[in-house]
Amino acid sequence: MADTAAITIPARRYGDRQTVLEEDPQVWRRTWLLVASTDHLAHPGDVVEARYGLAPALVVRGDDGRLRGFENVCPHQGAPLCLGAHTGWDQIQCNNHQWTWDLAGRLQAVDFGAPVEPGQEIPLQPLAVETWGPLVFANFDPGAGPLADDLAALRATVEGAGLDPDGLRCRSLVQVLTGGNWKSLVDGATAVGPVPELGTRQLPNLAVRADGGAGTVTIVRARPYVSVDRAMFDVLVLEPRPAGQAPGDQRPLDVTLKKDDELPTETGVDPDLIAFARAQLTPAPPTDDLLADPDERPELVALHTWLDERQR
Ligand code: FES
Numbered sequence: 661m662a663d664t665a666a667i668t669i670p671a672r673r674y675g676d677r678q679t680v681l682e683e684d685p686q687v688w689r690r691t692w693l694l695v696a697s698t699d700h701l702a703h704p705g706d707v708v709e710a711r712y713g714l715a716p717a718l719v720v721r722g723d724d725g726r727l728r729g730f731e732n733v734c735p736h737q738g739a740p741l742c743l744g745a746h747t748g749w750d751q752i753q754c755n756n757h758q759w760t761w762d763l764a765g766r767l768q769a770v771d772f773g774a775p776v777e778p779g780q781e782i783p784l785q786p787l788a789v790e791t792w793g794p795l796v797f798a799n800f801d802p803g804a805g806p807l808a809d810d811l812a813a814l815r816a817t818v819e820g821a822g823l824d825p826d827g828l829r830c831r832s833l834v835q836v837l838t839g840g841n842w843k844s845l846v847d848g849a850t851a852v853g854p855v856p857e858l859g860t861r862q863l864p865n866l867a868v869r870a871d872g873g874a875g876t877v878t879i880v881r882a883r884p885y886v887s888v889d890r891a892m893f894d895v896l897v898l899e900p901r902p903a904g905q906a907p908g909d910q911r912p913l914d915v916t917l918k919k920d921d922e923l924p925t926e927t928g929v930d931p932d933l934i935a936f937a938r939a940q941l942t943p944a945p946p947t948d949d950l951l952a953d954p955d956e957r958p959e960l961v962a963l964h965t966w967l968d969e970r971q972r
Contacts, residue, residue, distance in 0.1 A: 666953045669964045674841045675945025677888045680713060686970045687864060688715035689800035692807050694866060694881050695719045696745065697794045697830030697896065701727060702908020705749040705763065708796075709742040711892075712865075713884035717798045718742045719789055720749065722763040729787030729798035730765050741784075745914055752784065793818070793825025794898060794907065795879075814862045818877055821870035828877060829901040832913040832927035835894045836934060840943040842891045843963065845882035848936060850959055863966055875900040878930065889945075893937035897928040 672679050693715070696708035701721045709718040709732045716732035718741060732741050734754040741752050751768065753760040760769040765784035767776050788799040790807035792814070797807050818825050838845070842865055849867040862868055867880040877898040885891050901907075913927055923934050954961040 666951050667961055667964060667968075669950040669952055669960070671946045671949050673964070673967065674844055675888060680884060680888050682971060683884065684714040687967070688712040688884075690804070690970065691801075691864060692790070692797040692799050692804065692810050693717055694879070694896075695729070695796050695798050696833070697898075697912060698791060698796060698907045699794060699830040699910070699912050700745050700833075700914075701796055702906070703747065706745075706747050706908070707742055707749050707752070708745040709740070710798075711883065711886075713886060715800060716740060717787055717800070718752075719787075719796055719798055720752065720763050723750075724764075727789045727791070727796065728764060729789040731785035731787065731800070733785070734759060735782045735784065736770075744916075747911075794828050794830050794901075795825075795896075810863075814866070814868060817862070817868045818870050821872035821877075823870055823872060823875060823877065827901055828875075828898040829905070829907065829910070830912040831876075831897045831899045832915065832929060833894060833896050834923065834927050834929045834934070835892060835914075835916045836937045837885065838891055838893050838937045839889055839941040840891055841888075841945065842882040842884045844943060844945075845891055845893050845937065845940060846880065846963075847960060848940070849880045849882075849933065864963060876928065878933075880933065891940075893940070895927075895929045895933055899928065 693710065693712055695710045695717055696719065700706060700708045701719060704721050704723045704725065707718060707720040709716065717729055718732040719727055719729045721727055734741055736754060736757060736759045739754050739756045741754055751760050751762055758772045761767050761784050765786060767781050767783060770776055788804050790797055792807060792811055846865055846867050865882045869878045879896040881894040883892040915924060915927060917923065923929060923931050952961050
């Protein structure tokens with residue numbers, strides 16, 4: 661947690677290409693990453709991907725019912741294996757030269773269906789996968805500690821509102837490509853001001869609001885994009901799962917908003933959040949280092965103290 665002394669936040673953390681590169685091994689490949697929901701991955705052959713800057717993850721439900729995560733990179737020549745969310749896959753096949761793996765990540769065929777020769781068995785790179793309530797997380801680090809160790813704040817927010825995470829389903833996932841740095845997006849979404857305050861930041865890149873009265877949870881997930889001045893701003897809405905409904909009985913409403921697309925009201929997403937994200941398209945990154953007082957900006961100080969430890 662934060663020290664009582666003010667800390668200096670380097671401006672380069674918000675607008676420097678080198679920082680984006682450093683965050684790949686130091687942050688995204690060592691952190692539990694929210695990928696999707698169990699409602700996206702209820703049936704064998706359901707698959708979802710989520711890219712965090714240079715760290716692309718996919719999670720698939722296998723024929724045996726098990727969730728598995730893989731790096732979303734073809735081991736042949738590096739093409740992405742999956743874009744978006746899909747159902748009904750019985751294999752994972754790269755579009756480029758059709759190398760093909762089964763849903764457990766074992767190579768089945770190489771160039772355009774050619775058989776795998778002995779010694780050529782190149783599996784997909786596995787990721788750790790764990791779930792909490794309806795949320796599915798992946799971790800690139802084979803030595804990662806349990807997901808539960810990193811979820812204290814999320815658990816406190818949801819359970820503190822009187823909600824049972826196991827009684828929730830994912831209603832929608834809305835994604836917007838916007839500008840700026842993932843940190844400034846979460847900073848803004850958790851700030852008190854004209855933007856809807858989402859309460860406690862969940863380290864490092866989530867902000868969560870739980871509404872005990874409505875029984876809903878809104879999660880903002882900010883992800884670095886591959887260029888330094890772009891980021892993905894995603895909003896997941898969780899709602900009570902109707903009695904008798906199992907994961908997968910009703911697919912979440914997935915929407916990727918382009919520049920002037922209207923936000924469908926059925927998503928249940930607060931329009932002010934999307935307006936905030938769109939207003940970040942051309943932000944000016946800070947040019948001066950910032951002195952942050954933990955009494956005034958505890959969330960910000962906690963994040964950067966955490967980053968200091970990762971980037972030491
Ligand atoms: S890059 Fe994937 S099969 Fe060649």
